[in-house]
Amino acid sequence: MRHTLPIAPQFYVTAPQPCPYLEGRMERKLFTALQGEGAERLNNSLSQQGFRRSQNVLYRPSCAECNACLSARIDVSAFTPSKSQARTARRNGHLVRKATSPWATEDQYALFRRYLDARHADGGMADMDVFEFAAMVEETPIRSRVIEYADPDRDELVGVSLTDVLEDGLSMVYSFYTPDRPKASLGTFMILDHIEIAREAGLPYVYLGYWVPGSQKMGYKAKFSGLEIYVGGEWQKMRDPAAFYPETHPLSTDPIAEQVANISLPDRRPTSK
Template sequence: MRHSLPLAPQFYVTAPQPCPYLEGRMERKLFTSLQGDSAEQLNNSLSKQGFRRSQNVLYRPSCADCAACLSARIDVAAFQPSRSQRRVQNRNSQLERRASSPWATEEQYALFRRYLDSRHADGGMADMDVFEFAAMIEETPVRSRVVEYADQDNNLVAASLTDVLDDGVSMVYSFYDPTLERNSLGTYLILDHIEIAKSANLPYVYLGYWVPGSPKMGYKSRFSGLELYHGGNWEKMRDARAYDATTHPLKSDPIAEQVANITLPDSRAPRG
C-alpha cells in the first residue's frame, strides 16, 4: 500500500515479518526512498523524527500492535562517562582512528564476517556477501564516512559507517573484532563518536533504536545524556522500566496519520 503527501516523498509499508528484537512479535516498517538533490535535507529532517538510513532508504518501525522500538540519541553536552566507560576509553587509547570516504575493502568485509558469525549468525544480515556489503557501505546519497580503528600493528579491529547530519553524527552500522571482548569495542565506538561530534560542534550522536525488553539493546541505556523519540518528541530517558514493551492493538497510529504528521524539509530553503 502506498501513502503520499502532495509534492512530497512517497511512503510505503513493508509486509510483516518476525521481529529481530522481541520474540513472538511481528515487525513492520514505514519507509521512503532517499534520492535526488534533496536527499541530504530529507535525511536530516527525518533523522530528527526517528527514521534511520539503510543505503538509499529511510525507515522507521511502524508495527501494527507494538510501539516498543524507540529511536535513541545522545545529547553530547549532557553526557558524562561512567567509571566503567572511562576504563573502556583507557583500554582502547592505543587504537588509531582513521576516517575516509565510504569505500568498502576486503579487510573490512573479513572483519564484518567474523563479527556476524560470532554475534549475529542467525540475523537478517548473516548471508550478506561481499557485493552486498560493498553496497551497504558505498550506496549512500548523503554525507557519509567509514570510521576505522586500527591497533598498534595496523590491524583493523573496528569500523563504523557513519552519516554526518546537520545536528550530529548517525552511526548507521558498526562492527568489530569479537575476540577482543575485554576491550568492549561496541561501547568504545560510541564513546569515540561522542568525541567526534564534540570536536565538530555537533550536538547529538544518533544510535539507532533502543528496545525495552531486548537484551541486545540494553547497552544503549547505560549512556548518560540519552534521549528517546517518544510520542512524536525527543525526551530525556527516564528509568528504563518506565517504558512499555507490551503489545496492544491501539499502540500505533494508522499509517496515513503517521505520514500526515511527518514534517518534511522545505525544498525552497537554501542548503548548507
C-alpha cells in the same frame, strides 16, 4: 526560466516479518526513498523524527500492535562517562582512528564476516556477500564516512563504523568489530569516540539507532548518560529505563495514514536554470 516542481516523498509499508528483537512479535517498517537533490535535507529532517537510513532508504518501525522500538540519541553536552566507560576509553586509547570516504575494502568485509559469524549468525544480515556489503557502505546519497579503528601494535583492523554526518549530529548507521576481544568493549568504545568526534565538530547529538526495552541486544544503549528517546512525536530525556516497557495493543500504533500526515517534511526549494 524553468523550475523543478516540488514532489513530496512517497511512503510505503513493508510486509510483516518476525521481529529480530522481541520473540513472538512481528515487525513492519514505514519507509521512503532517499534520492535526488533534496536527499540531504530529507535525511536531516526525518532523522530528527526517529527515522534511520539504510543505503538509499529511510525507515521507521511501524508495527501494527507494538511500539517498543524507540529511536535513541545522546545529547553530547549532557554526557558524562561512567567509571566503566572511562575504563573502556583508557583500555582502547592506543587504537588509531581513521575516517575515510564510504568505500568498502576486503579487510572491512573480512572483519564484518567474523563479527556476524560470532555475534549474529542467525540474523538478517548473516548471508550478506561481499557485493551486498559494498552496497551497504557505498550506496549513500548523503555525506557519509567510514571510521576505522586499528591496533598499531598488531597492525590489525579491529572496528568499523559507517557513520552519517547530519546537520545536528553523527548517526552511527552500522558498526562492527572483532569478536576476539570481548573484554575490550569495542562497541562501547566506538560510541564513546563518536561522542568525542561530535564534541570536537560542535555537533550536539550522536544518533544510536533504536533502543528496545525488553531486548537484551539493545540494553547497552540505556547505559549512556545524556540519552534521549523519541516518544510521542518528540525527544525526551531518558530518566529511568525501567519505566519504559514494550507496549503491545491493537491501538498502540497510529494508522499509517495518520503517521504519514504527521511527518514534517523539509522545505523543498525549487531550482532555476
